[in-house]
Amino acid sequence: MAIITKKSEAFLQKYLNNASPTGFEENGQKVWLEYLKPYIDEWNSDNYGSVYGIINPGQDYKVVIEGHADEISWFVHYITDDGYIYVARNGGSDHLIAPSKRVNIYTKEGIVRGVFGWPAIHVRKGEDAKLTPTLENIFVDVGAKNKKEVLSMGIHVGCVITFDDEMEKLNNRYYVGRALDNRMGGFCIAEVARLLQKNKIKLPYSLYIVNAVQEEVGLRGAEMIAHTIKPDVAIVTDVTHDTHTPMLNKIKEGDVKSGKGPTVTYAPAVHNKLLNLIIDTAEEKNIPFQREAASRSTGTDTDAFAYSNGGVPSALISLPLRYMHTTVEMAHQDDVENVIKLIYETLLKIKAGQSFKYL
Numbered sequence: 001m002a003i004i005t006k007k008s009e010a011f012l013q014k015y016l017n018n019a020s021p022t023g024f025e026e027n028g029q030k031v032w033l034e035y036l037k038p039y040i041d042e043w044n045s046d047n048y049g050s051v052y053g054i055i056n057p058g059q060d061y062k063v064v065i066e067g068h069a070d071e072i073s074w075f076v077h078y079i080t081d082d083g084y085i086y087v088a089r090n091g092g093s094d095h096l097i098a099p100s101k102r103v104n105i106y107t108k109e110g111i112v113r114g115v116f117g118w119p120a121i122h123v124r125k126g127e128d129a130k131l132t133p134t135l136e137n138i139f140v141d142v143g144a145k146n147k148k149e150v151l152s153m154g155i156h157v158g159c160v161i162t163f164d165d166e167m168e169k170l171n172n173r174y175y176v177g178r179a180l181d182n183r184m185g186g187f188c189i190a191e192v193a194r195l196l197q198k199n200k201i202k203l204p205y206s207l208y209i210v211n212a213v214q215e216e217v218g219l220r221g222a223e224m225i226a227h228t229i230k231p232d233v234a235i236v237t238d239v240t241h242d243t244h245t246p247m248l249n250k251i252k253e254g255d256v257k258s259g260k261g262p263t264v265t266y267a268p269a270v271h272n273k274l275l276n277l278i279i280d281t282a283e284e285k286n287i288p289f290q291r292e293a294a295s296r297s298t299g300t301d302t303d304a305f306a307y308s309n310g311g312v313p314s315a316l317i318s319l320p321l322r323y324m325h326t327t328v329e330m331a332h333q334d335d336v337e338n339v340i341k342l343i344y345e346t347l348l349k350i351k352a353g354q355s356f357k358y359l
Contacts, residue, residue, distance in 0.1 A: 003191065003337045011035045012187050016167040016177050019104065021073035021160045022091045025049050025213045028069055032186050032211050039193040040209065050225040052210040055196060061205040061352040064234040065192060065343055066222065067185025068215035068301055071178065072325055074161040076105065076140075079151070083144035085114070087161060089135070091216030094325050098138045101327065102164040105142065107154030114142040114161075165327035173333060174258075174322075180329040184319055184336060185237040186211045191340045192347070204352035205232075215301055222301035226308035233274065233313050233350060234305035237339055239331070240265075240292060240318035254292040256320050258332040261288030262339045263318045267298045269306035271313035273356045278315055281346045287338050290320070313356035317342055 004012075015035070020028025029051045033043060040053030051069075072091035079085055099118035104111045116138055124131050131137075140161065144150045167177035175184070189209050196203070208229050212221035215238075226234070242258045243250050256263055264278055282289045297303045298316050306314035319339050322330035
C-alpha cells in the first residue's frame with residue numbers, strides 16, 4: 001500500500017520548488033513547518049533557522065529524526081562595469097552545469113531573473129574549442145546595460161542565486177528536480193510524523209522532528225541544534241549516490257542502485273547497536289535496504305549528532321539519488337517510501353530509557 005498521498009505529493013512539490021539556499025532557509029522552513037504542524041504537539045527553532053517539531057514533549061528520553069533543509073546556491077561576487085555578474089559558491093555548487101541555466105537572484109525588492117551565459121559553439125574554435133566552464137569564467141546576465149542598472153535592480157554583492165528548475169515526475173516513478181538533496185529528507189521525516197498521528201501511535205519518549213540548516217557548508221545547523229536538544233538517540237536521513245549511472249566507479253563509490261531501497265551506512269560515527277536495531281527492523285518488516293561504508297566521516301549530519309554532548313548514539317539512513325548537486329536530481333518513489341517506512345518502524349522499536357552503551 002502506497003504511503004505517499006496526493007496531499008503529501010502536493011506538499012513535496014511546493015517544498016522543492018521553494019528555494020532554500022544555505023544561510024537563507026527561512027521561506028523553505030515556513031513551508032515545511034506549515035505541513036508538519038497538524039502532526040506535532042509543539043515546535044521551536046533556533047537562532048540560525050533550524051526548525052523542529054516535538055511529539056509527546058516533556059519526556060526525559062529524547063529521540064531525534066533529522067534531515068537538512070538547505071540547498072546549494074551561488075552568491076553575487078563581482079559585478080563588471082558592463083553589468084555582468086560573477087559568482088562565488090554557497091555550498092557545493094557545480095560550475096560545469098551552470099552555462100545556459102536560468103536563475104533567480106534574490107533581492108529585498110523580490111526576485112530578479114537572469115541566465116548563466118556562454119559563448120556560442122560557432123566562436124569556440126582553435127584553442128577556444130577547449131573552453132570549459134570554471135568558477136572564474138561563468139557569469140550571470142540579467143539583461144542590464146551596465147553596473148549601475150544592475151545595482152538599480154536591487155542586486156548587490158552577497159545576493160543569493162539559485163537555479164530555476166521545478167520538480168516533476170519522470171515515468172511515474174522518479175521525482176526529478178533540484179534540491180532533492182536533502183529536502184527529500186525533510187519530506188520523509190514529516191511523513192513519519194503524519195503516519196504516527198494517523199496510526200494513533202503513543203510514543204514512550206519525546207520525538208524531535210528536526211529540519212536543520214547549513215549542512216552544505218559543514219553540518220553547522222546540526223552541530224548547533226544537537227547541543228540545544230541534547231538527544232539520547234539520533235536517526236539522520238540524507239541522500240547517497242546511485243552508482244549504477246554512467247561514469248561512476250563502484251569500486252570507489254560502492255554499489256548502490258535506485259529502486260532497491262534505502263542504504264544503511266557503516267562508519268565510525270554510526271553506532272553499531274543502533275544500526276543493528278535498524279537492520280533487524282528492516283528484515284523483520286521486509287523493508288528492502290542496501291549497505292554502504294564510509295571510511296572516516298559520513299559527510300552528513302550524522303557526524304554532528306554523534307560527536308555532540310559527550311556522544312549521541314546515531315545512525316544514517318540514506319536515499320539513493322542520481323545526479324547529486326545538479327538540477328535534475330532523481331529519486332525513486334519506492335525508495336522514498338521505504339525510507340519513511342524504515343524510520344517509522346524503527347521508532348516503534350526504541351524504548352524509553354533504552355541504553356546503547358557497549359559495556
